[in-house]
Amino acid sequence: MAAKQKDTYKIFTEFLAEQKQRMTNQRELILKTLCKQKKHVTAEQLYEILKKTDKSIGHATVYRTMKLLAEAGIARELNFGEGSVRYEPDTDNTHHDHLVCVDCGENVEFFDEEIEKLQNAIAEKHGYKLQDHSMNLYGTCSKCQEKKSN
Amino acid sequence: MAAKQKDTYKIFTEFLAEQKQRMTNQRELILKTLCKQKKHVTAEQLYEILKKTDKSIGHATVYRTMKLLAEAGIARELNFGEGSVRYEPDTDNTHHDHLVCVDCGENVEFFDEEIEKLQNAIAEKHGYKLQDHSMNLYGTCSKCQEKKSN
DNA sequence: TTTACTATTGATAATGATTTTCATTATGCA
DNA sequence: TGCATAATGAAAATCATTATCAATAGTAAA
Numbered sequence: 001m002a003a004k005q006k007d008t009y010k011i012f013t014e015f016l017a018e019q020k021q022r023m024t025n026q027r028e029l030i031l032k033t034l035c036k037q038k039k040h041v042t043a044e045q046l047y048e049i050l051k052k053t054d055k056s057i058g059h060a061t062v063y064r065t066m067k068l069l070a071e072a073g074i075a076r077e078l079n080f081g082e083g084s085v086r087y088e089p090d091t092d093n094t095h096h097d098h099l100v101c102v103d104c105g106e107n108v109e110f111f112d113e114e115i116e117k118l119q120n121a122i123a124e125k126h127g128y129k130l131q132d133h134s135m136n137l138y139g140t141c142s143k144c145q146e147k148k149s150n
Numbered sequence: 151m152a153a154k155q156k157d158t159y160k161i162f163t164e165f166l167a168e169q170k171q172r173m174t175n176q177r178e179l180i181l182k183t184l185c186k187q188k189k190h191v192t193a194e195q196l197y198e199i200l201k202k203t204d205k206s207i208g209h210a211t212v213y214r215t216m217k218l219l220a221e222a223g224i225a226r227e228l229n230f231g232e233g234s235v236r237y238e239p240d241t242d243n244t245h246h247d248h249l250v251c252v253d254c255g256e257n258v259e260f261f262d263e264e265i266e267k268l269q270n271a272i273a274e275k276h277g278y279k280l281q282d283h284s285m286n287l288y289g290t291c292s293k294c295q296e297k298k299s300n
Numbered sequence: 301t302t303t304a305c306t307a308t309t310g311a312t313a314a315t316g317a318t319t320t321t322c323a324t325t326a327t328g329c330a
Numbered sequence: 331t332g333c334a335t336a337a338t339g340a341a342a343a344t345c346a347t348t349a350t351c352a353a354t355a356g357t358a359a360a
Contacts, residue, residue, distance in 0.1 A: 022327065022336060044317075058339035063318060079231055081284070083347080084317060099278055108276050118265050119287055126258050127292035128249055134231070135285040137269055142277035172307060172356065194346075208310035213347065233318085234346055 008035065008074050008091050015072035029054055030065045031074065040078050040086035040107075080107075080136060097134075101141035103148075158185060158224050158241050165222035179204055180215045181224065190228055190236035190257075230257075230286060247284075251291035253298075 012031055013023045033050055034041070041049070047062045066087055069075035078086040080100050097115075100107040115135070123130035140148070162181055163173045183200055184191070191199070197212045216237055219225035228236040230250055247265075250257040265285070273280035290298070 020336080024326080024337065026338070042317090056339075060319075060340085061338060064337090077231070079229055081227070081229055085231075099273060099276055101278065102281060108278075110272050110276070112268055112272060115265050115268050118262055118268075122260050122262060123249060123287055123289050126249055126260070127295075128251065128258075128287070128289040129295055130287060130289040131252060132289075133285065133287045135283065137273055137278070137280060137283045139273050139278040139280040139282075145277075145279055170307080174308065174356085176309075192346085206310075210311085210348080211309060214308090 008089070012069065012072055012074055015074075016068070021068075026054070026057060026061050027065050027068070029057070030062060031069065034066075034069065034075060034087060035089045035091060037089070040088045042084045042086050044084065046087070078136075079134065097136065099137045099139065101144055102138050103140055103144040106141050106143075158239070162219065162222055162224055165224075166218070171218075176204070176207060176211050177215050177218070179207070180212060181219065184216075184219065184225060184237060185239045185241060187239070190238045192234045192236050194234065196237070228286075229284065247286065249287045249289065251294055252288050253290055253294040256291050256293075 008031060009023075009028065012027070016023055016027075030046070030050065033053070034046060037046070037049075043063050043066050046066070047057070047059055050057050050062060066075060070077050070087070074090060075087045076090040076095075078088060078098065080086065080098070094111070096109040096111040098107050098109060119133055120130055158181060159173075159178065162177070166173055166177075180196070180200065183203070184196060187196070187199075193213050193216050196216070197207070197209055200207050200212060216225060220227050220237070224240060225237045226240040226245075228238060228248065230236065230248070244261070246259040246261040248257050248259060269283055270280055
C-alpha cells in the first residue's frame with residue numbers, strides 16, 4: 001500500500017517532467033487524497049475534502065490536477081450521466097466497469113474478460129485502434145427493488 | 151418511412167396523453183426534425199436547425215422536448231464525454247452502442263448479442279434489475295491512424 | 301361559442317460544472 | 331543569488347442545462 005502510493009507519486013512526477021511540469025505540494029496532496037477515497041468522487045467533492053487539510057487550496061487547482069492525473073493514467077474519469085465527472089484512482093491499472101443503481105446511486109465494480117475480448121474484436125472489425133472504453137450498466141439494486149415492492 | 155414517422159408521432163402523443171400533456175406544433179416539429187438527422191445531435195445543434203424552420207422556437211422548448219422524447223423512448227441520450235448530451239432517434243427500438251474516433255469524432259454503431267447477454271448475467275449476479283446501459287468504445291479510426299503515421 | 305381551466309411556450313434569469321485569466325508566488329537551474 | 335518559467339488561487343467567464351414567469355394556446359364543460 002505504501003509501495004503503491006510511492007508508485008503513483010513516481011508515475012505522476014515522471015509524467016509531469018516529460019512535459020516540463022513540476023511536482024508541487026498541492027499536486028501531491030491531491031494525488032494522496034484521491035487515492036484514499038473509497039468511493040468515486042467529483043472534483044467538487046474532492047475540493048471540499050482537500051480544504052480540510054489545506055485551507056487555501058483553490059478550486060481551479062483541483063480541477064486542473066484531476067485532468068493531469070487522468071492524462072497520466074493515474075485517475076479514471078467516470079461519467080454516470082449526473083452532470084459532473086467522477087474520478088477513481090486507477091493505481092494498480094485494474095480496469096473495470098460499473099453497475100450503477102439508478103435509485104440510490106450505489107454501484108458495483110466488475111470486470112468481464114469475455115466482454116473485453118468482444119469489444120476488441122468489434123473495434124478491430126471496424127478498423128479502429130481501441131484506446132479505451134466506458135461501460136455503465138444502469139439498474140435497480142436489490143435494496144431499492146425491495147423498497148419499491150413495499 | 152412515412153409509416154415509421156407516423157408511429158413515433160403516435161407513440162409520443164400517447165405518451166403525452168398518459169400524463170395529461172399535449173401534442174403541440176413545436177413538439178411535432180422537434181420530433182420530425184430529430185428523426186431527419188443522420189448524426190447524433192446535441193440539443194443546441196438541434197435548436198439551430200429548428201430555428202431555420204421556426205424562427206420563434208425557444209431554447210427551453212427544445213431542451214424540454216428532448217427530455218420528453220427520451221422518457222418516451224423515442225430518443226436516446228448519448229454521452230461521449232464531450233460535456234453535452236447527444237441525441238439519436240430510437241424509432242425502430244434498435245438498441246446499439248457506439249465506437250467513437252477520439253480524433254475526428256466519427257463513429258460507428260454496433261450491436262453485439264453476446265455482450266448484451268453477458269451484461270444481463272452480470273447484473274443478475276449482483277442482484278440488480280437491469281434497465282439500461284451505455285457502452286462507448288473509444289479509439290482511432292483507420293483514416294486518423296493513416297494521418298498520424300504520415 | 302364562450303368560459304374557465306390547465307398546459308405550453310419563449311424570454312430571461314439562475315444554476316452548476318468547469319475553464320480561463322491574470323497578478324502573485326514558488327521552483328529549478330545557470 | 332537571480333532569472334526564467336511554471337503553478338497557484340481568486341475571480342470572472344463560459345457552456346450546458348434548468349427554473350421562473352408572464353403571455354398564449356388548447357380543451358372540455360356549460
